[in-house]
Amino acid sequence: MTIKISIDCMGGDHGPSVTIPAAISFLKQEPQAELILVGREEELRAELKKCHAENNPRLAVKNATEVVAMDDPVEVALRRKKDSSMRVAIELVKEGAAHVCVSAGNTGALMAVSRYVLKTMPGVDRPAICSMLPNEQGKPTYMLDLGANVDCEPHHLHQFAIMGSVLCSAMEGIARPTIGLLNVGHEEIKGNEVVKATAALLRADHERGVLNFHGNVEGNDIFKGTTDVVVCDGFVGNVTLKAVEGVAHFFKSAFRDNLLATLGGLFAYRSLKKLNPKSYNGGSFLGLKGLVIKSHGGADAFSFEWALRRAFDAAHNNVQEQLSRMIAEIMPAAPGAVPAETTGSPIKQS
Amino acid sequence: MTIKISIDCMGGDHGPSVTIPAAISFLKQEPQAELILVGREEELRAELKKCHAENNPRLAVKNATEVVAMDDPVEVALRRKKDSSMRVAIELVKEGAAHVCVSAGNTGALMAVSRYVLKTMPGVDRPAICSMLPNEQGKPTYMLDLGANVDCEPHHLHQFAIMGSVLCSAMEGIARPTIGLLNVGHEEIKGNEVVKATAALLRADHERGVLNFHGNVEGNDIFKGTTDVVVCDGFVGNVTLKAVEGVAHFFKSAFRDNLLATLGGLFAYRSLKKLNPKSYNGGSFLGLKGLVIKSHGGADAFSFEWALRRAFDAAHNNVQEQLSRMIAEIMPAAPGAVPAETTGSPIKQS
Known part of the structure; x- marks a missing residue:
């Protein structure tokens, strides 16, 4: 086609x-x-x-x-x-x-x-921006929202979870992608009121078999690849994504420090390439x-x-x-x- | 003493x-x-x-x-x-x-x-957790709150700004540290309601000469070193910090990929050392x-x-x-x- x-x-x-x-x-x-x-x-x-x-x-x-x-x-x-x-x-x-x-x-x-x-x-109710980020499993983590919605209610985050799951499923051929809710800890009692109420909605969907909700995930889980999809509001998503870009830039600059560092960067080039943010360009408006x-x-x-x-x-x-x-x-x-x-x-x- | x-x-x-x-x-x-x-x-x-x-x-x-x-x-x-x-x-x-x-x-x-x-x-009203993060200027960025307060009002963020400024001033010997408010964009119109109201409080303090408020900063500004202090609520701070740790771990794992990559990592060791999160351990409860x-x-x-x-x-x-x-x-x-x-x-x- x-x-x-x-x-x-x-x-x-x-x-x-x-x-x-x-x-x-x-x-x-x-x-x-x-x-x-x-x-x-x-x-x-x-x-x-x-x-x-x-x-x-x-x-x-x-x-x-x-x-x-x-x-x-x-x-x-x-x-x-x-x-x-x-x-x-x-x-x-x-x-x-x-x-x-x-x-x-x-x-x-x-x-x-x-x-x-x-x-x-x-x-x-509201469109969201979803991007792929690289993870240690060598596959992408789909994360949303990355900045379209800075103030979110639980039903918005719920819809983001559904949309992220569909995108990941269609793009990666995974029947039931696992969904993580970005939070300050894995335990159910952690988080702010919006996140706790969202978790309740996602658990209900999980129980009736329509979504594969893993539970709460933390910031480092994005890059561990703990879940296929990570859901958050657009404020948290945007700040996190830009902070990660900032760190990546900082790392790259370390390789320009001196000749030895540059040589080191060249040696590790193939391995570092998989982290190249350029190959992860392209956010979907869902x-x-x-x-x-x-x-x-x-x-x-x-x-x-x-x-x-x-x-x-x-x-x-x-x-x-x-x-x-x-x-x-x-x-x-x-x-x-x-x-x-x-x-x-x-x-x-x- | x-x-x-x-x-x-x-x-x-x-x-x-x-x-x-x-x-x-x-x-x-x-x-x-x-x-x-x-x-x-x-x-x-x-x-x-x-x-x-x-x-x-x-x-x-x-x-x-x-x-x-x-x-x-x-x-x-x-x-x-x-x-x-x-x-x-x-x-x-x-x-x-x-x-x-x-x-x-x-x-x-x-x-x-x-x-x-x-x-x-x-x-x-509420204590906050403040840590130093490395930045490209070769000096630390003081960031708070990193997880003590997941739901914040503007006056809480205002107090965090004051406390972060004092810590940075005392530790680094900077008379009037610059303060950035973590947001999804630099422009004043950007952000959620809590952040916009916080910016108004900080601008007022800046105008009467008691705080050095730079304005909004984005996630990548933490590592650029745009301001001495970065203020956010504990939800955003915690997720961002852990995401950054996740990326750092991912980078490190890339250097274990194969012999050439490991050699590259060794060559760049001195330059990468300044990014070592281990030397940035220690969050202050303020x-x-x-x-x-x-x-x-x-x-x-x-x-x-x-x-x-x-x-x-x-x-x-x-x-x-x-x-x-x-x-x-x-x-x-x-x-x-x-x-x-x-x-x-x-x-x-x-």
Whole structure:
């Protein structure tokens, strides 16, 4: 099956000079992909020419006259830049011209425009951002929410758990992924009121056999790989993720300390590569009526290509359909929930 | 000035086999220290004999018949084990026989017993746990709270900021340490309601010249060293700290991958050493009428010795007196606040 990906080529710190080389390289790796490059046509064509890829039949260009800047407030992205590359790329998903959209644009604007254009999936109160992190088991830990929701109620975290479980199941082929609730200790009595109430909801789902709830996990369990999915609110998730990036950066800088350290880093290169945050680029926006993948704003071409890979895999594995089905199944009585068949992705399969 | 440290020798995963060798080694480094070893006398004397240190005049042994286990609930530590090494060690601080107490016992029990025995300092609603973390500037970042308070109001975070600032100032000799509020973004509009209200309190203190509030910081700023102090609630702090420990462990495991990686690790050893979490062992309990330092439960002797170093430095730098003075100065109208001279540490200076 051909997967069509719309790319906000102007987003991120580097724009077309990163997104277009990444797109071209990705097409070489993935024969089933077709890409729609969205942005200022002239700039995109110039970059394509530079890369000798003007005539690739699997690359289309879609003009969009405006650009959402990395520091644009949400309101500007939503109300003033209606012809932005970000918005047009998302609209292609809504219209069914693309299966999934990828952008390295600013997270707040991307989430706001995605919600506005695509709307929230029935049964979901708030979309969440889910990313893969490497763990010591050599497999990914799916963690959410990573910053879309800074104030959460137990039923929000409950929905995040369901969505994370579905994403992990679809992407990794694990029938019943284990779910951990991020907390300050493993014991049931630990944690704040929101986390304790969430644990009760997840235990109930576990008992009726619909979710595989492992229990509380601690910060280090993310990297031990204790569970397949780790659930937390967007404040904790965002701070944790950035702290981890900070430590990784600190480690890397230690290898530039002196010649011996640099040599050491080179020797350990293959082993350290599996921790390379660049290969874990690409957060999924879950809970919208359409798939959107957020790349790190500072991504280079290598890293942006990984975000394209995530997008392809998510669409190829029917994440959207599986989400609708699972949410309708687990939360039949949820406010606004409707039968599964009407909640599918609006994407036309080609 | 001689600094007397009471040590809960039975605490932690390893008990006397770690705490006593660490104590002996620390005494060799620090001629101004005197140590009171608390625990089951027979076991302590046996370990001292093993280390050929039975007759050190700067080492006293204080018998305590009970031990708080690492998994003992708080209630057991508080109500049933009244002659525990943990409690007796803390009581020595209350009585003025020691300037500071060090324990590797379980955090919940240690905080509960510390609060019960020492009581909270006037003007402070809740004690907090503050640790040093390494940063890229080659100096420590003081971060709190790391797990004592999982549900916080703005005035709690405000008090944490004051206490962290005082600790950092006393330990590092920085007149006005910069304070960062941990958040999901640097902008003022970012964050949850508690963080936004806390920022308002800190900005007001900054404007009247009593605190040096930098503004919001993100997770990676902890390791960049953007500010001297980073303030957050105990839920976020605990999860972040453990996640960072998890990543550090993951990195270390990468160096055991194969021979080449191990060699690389050895080459980079000196540079990586500055990131060694063992040398950052020792969290200060701030806001009590007496100093208590918490060592990591799994600490080895090298690491436990660092916790003793923190304890010595905190007492030597009069952290307790400075805390009382600063709290009375900044929060003259705080409920329960009393003039500085009555809030000093009950420790008799020798």
